Amino acid sequence: MSWETELDQWTAEYLPDLKITNDEPMSRHTSFRVGGPAKRMAFPASGEQLVLLLDRARECGARPLVIGNGTNLLAPDEGLDRLVIDTSAGLNRLEPGTEPDTLTAEAGVSLARLADFACKQGLTGLEFAHGIPGTVGGAVCMNAGAYDGEMKQVIERVTVLFPEEGIKTLSCGEMDFSYRHSLLSDHPDAVVLRATFRLVPGDRETIRARMRELMARRKASQPLEYPSAGSTFKRPAGYFAGTLIESSGLKGLTVGGAQVSEKHAGFVINTGTATAADVLAVIRQVQDRVYAEKGVRLEPEVRIIH
Ligand SMILES: Cc1cc2nc3c(=O)[nH]c(=O)nc-3n(C[C@H](O)[C@H](O)[C@H](O)COP(=O)(O)OP(=O)(O)OC[C@H]3O[C@@H](n4cnc5c(N)ncnc54)[C@H](O)[C@@H]3O)c2cc1C
Numbered sequence: 001m002s003w004e005t006e007l008d009q010w011t012a013e014y015l016p017d018l019k020i021t022n023d024e025p026m027s028r029h030t031s032f033r034v035g036g037p038a039k040r041m042a043f044p045a046s047g048e049q050l051v052l053l054l055d056r057a058r059e060c061g062a063r064p065l066v067i068g069n070g071t072n073l074l075a076p077d078e079g080l081d082r083l084v085i086d087t088s089a090g091l092n093r094l095e096p097g098t099e100p101d102t103l104t105a106e107a108g109v110s111l112a113r114l115a116d117f118a119c120k121q122g123l124t125g126l127e128f129a130h131g132i133p134g135t136v137g138g139a140v141c142m143n144a145g146a147y148d149g150e151m152k153q154v155i156e157r158v159t160v161l162f163p164e165e166g167i168k169t170l171s172c173g174e175m176d177f178s179y180r181h182s183l184l185s186d187h188p189d190a191v192v193l194r195a196t197f198r199l200v201p202g203d204r205e206t207i208r209a210r211m212r213e214l215m216a217r218r219k220a221s222q223p224l225e226y227p228s229a230g231s232t233f234k235r236p237a238g239y240f241a242g243t244l245i246e247s248s249g250l251k252g253l254t255v256g257g258a259q260v261s262e263k264h265a266g267f268v269i270n271t272g273t274a275t276a277a278d279v280l281a282v283i284r285q286v287q288d289r290v291y292a293e294k295g296v297r298l299e300p301e302v303r304i305i306h
Contacts (some may be wrong), residue, residue, distance in 0.1 A: 004039055006060040011042075015052060019043040026075035029067065031087060031133060033227040034276045035075025038065075038084040040081075044142050045090040047193050051161060054191060057083050058163060066151065066191045068108060068135030072142060072229050074304045077150060077276045087137055096121060102156055106194045107137030111144070113213060114197075124202030125154045130211040131218045133230075137192040141184040142301075148216055152177035156198040157241060160184075160284050161191045180301055222259040226269035230248045233266065233298040234285060241298055242266030245286055249294040255281040280304070 004022075011018050026035025027075060038060070044050040050066075057064040062083035067073065070087050091108035094117055098104075099225045101123060105114050115130035128149025134141065140158055143151045155172045160183075176183040183188055217223065233241040245251070245265040253260040257274030260282060261267040268282050287298050 003061040005082075007040060007057060007062055010056050010060070012055070014056075014208075015049060017045070018049055018053065019045075021104045023079075024084070026070075026073075026080065026084070029084070030070035030073045030075055030178075030229070031227055032074060032131075032229050032274070032276075032279065033270055034274055034279060035073075036077050036079030036276075038075075038080045039082065039083045041086060043086050043089045047091055050085065050087065050091065050191070050193070051167070051254075053085065055162065059188075064135065066107075068136045068138035069110065069133055071133045072138060072301070072303055073256070074229065074276055074279055074302050075129075078304060081304070088135055091193070092136075093194075099198075101199050101201060102196050103199065104194060105136045107135060107192045109136045111135065111139055113198045116198070118197070118199055119204055119207045119211065122201055122204050122207075123199035124207050125149075125199040126197065126205045127207055127210040127214060129154075130210065131215045135196050140175070140192045140195050141182055143181055143182045145180075147217075150179075151182075154199060156196040158195045159193045161193055167193065221264055223263040223267050223269050226261070226271060228267045228269045229302045230262070231301050232268040233268045233286075236296050236298060239296060240266070240293075244290050244294050244296055244298070248286075248290050249291060250286055253282060253285060255285070259284045260286060 023037035025037050027033050055065055064083045064085055066085045080182040087108035091106040093106045094109045095104055111134055112133045115126040120125045128147045132183050133146050152296035157169050158175055159169045199299050235241055242265040250260050251265045252262050256278035257271050258278035259269055259271050261269045268279055291297050
C-alpha cells in the first residue's frame with residue numbers, strides 16, 4: 001500500500017476533522033510562488049493534531065516536511081512525494097508567558113503578529129522581527145534576524161518534538177543558535193511546537209516608531225513588489241553577498257522568469273513566470289561567477305527542498 005493511501009485511511013479514522021488536501025501546489029504556499037504539487041498537505045488545527053499526525057506520518061513513510069509561511073523555501077517544479085504540514089493556519093496561540101516580560105507563541109504565529117502583540121504589551125526586543133514575513137517556527141529554525149537583532153537575543157526557551165526522544169523544552173543556550181543556524185539545522189526531523197520570548201519593558205510609541213522605521217528601510221532597499229524568499233544567500237564572513245554579486249556585474253542576470261534583482265543584488269526574484277529550475281539556475285550561475293571573480297563561495301540561505 002502506498003504511504004498516501006495508508007495515511008488517508010488513518011486520518012479518516014483517527015483525525016477526521018484534519019484538513020488535508022491532495023496534490024496541493026507548493027507555489028500557493030511559498031513566497032517565491034514556484035513549486036509543483038505536494039502529494040498531501042495537512043493543516044493541523046492544534047499542536048496536539050500536529051504531534052499525532054507526525055507520529056503516524058513517519059511510520060508510514062510520508063517523509064513529513066513542516067513549514068510555516070514558506071518564505072525561505074524553494075520547492076521543486078516536479079512536486080514533492082511527501083506530506084507537507086503547514087503550521088501557519090492552526091498553531092496560532094499567542095499569550096503572555098507565565099513569567100513577567102515573557103510571551104509564548106505557537107509555531108505558526110507570524111512574526112508580524114508577535115511583534116505587534118509585544119508592542120501592545122509594552123515590551124521591546126522584537127522590533128527587528130516585525131518585517132520578516134515568516135512564522136515563529138521558521139524563524140527559530142533559521143535563527144532569523146535583521147537590523148542587528150536575531151532570534152537568539154530574545155528566545156527564552158523552545159518546545160521541540162524530536163522523532164525519537166519526544167517533546168523537550170530547551171533553553172536558548174541549548175538551541176545552539178548562530179548566524180542562520182539552530183539546533184534544528186542539525187536535526188531536520190525535529191519540529192518546533194512553541195517558543196517563549198524574554199523581552200524588556202519599553203514605551204509603546206517608541207516601539208511602534210522603530211517598527212515603522214525598519215519597515216520603511218525594507219521598502220526602500222528590498223524588491224518587495226516581486227515574489228522572492230528574501231536574501232538568497234547567507235552573508236559570507238567578512239563580506240556582504242549583495243555587494244559581491246553587484247560588483248561581479250550580476251545585477252539583472254536573468255534565466256527564464258528568475259532574476260537577480262536590480263534593486264538589491266542579494267535577492268533573486270520571480271518576475272512573474274519563474275520556475276524552480278530558473279531560480280536554481282540563477283543561484284548556480286551567481287555562485288560560480290562570484291567564486292570565479294572574488295574567490296568567495298556563496299551558500300544559499302534559501303532552503304532548497306526535495
Ligand atoms: C521579502 C522577504 C524578506 C525577508 N527578510 C528576512 C530577514 O530580514 N531576515 C531573515 O532572517 N529572513 C528573512 N526572510 C526569510 C524568511 O522570512 C525567514 O527565514 C523566516 O524565518 C522563515 O519563516 P517561515 O515560517 O516562512 O519558514 P518556512 O520558509 O516555511 O521554512 C523555513 C525552514 O524552517 C523549517 N520550519 C518551518 N517551521 C518549522 C517548525 N515549526 N519546526 C521545524 N522546522 C520548521 C522548514 O522546514 C524550513 O526548513 C525574508 C523573506 C522574504 C520573502
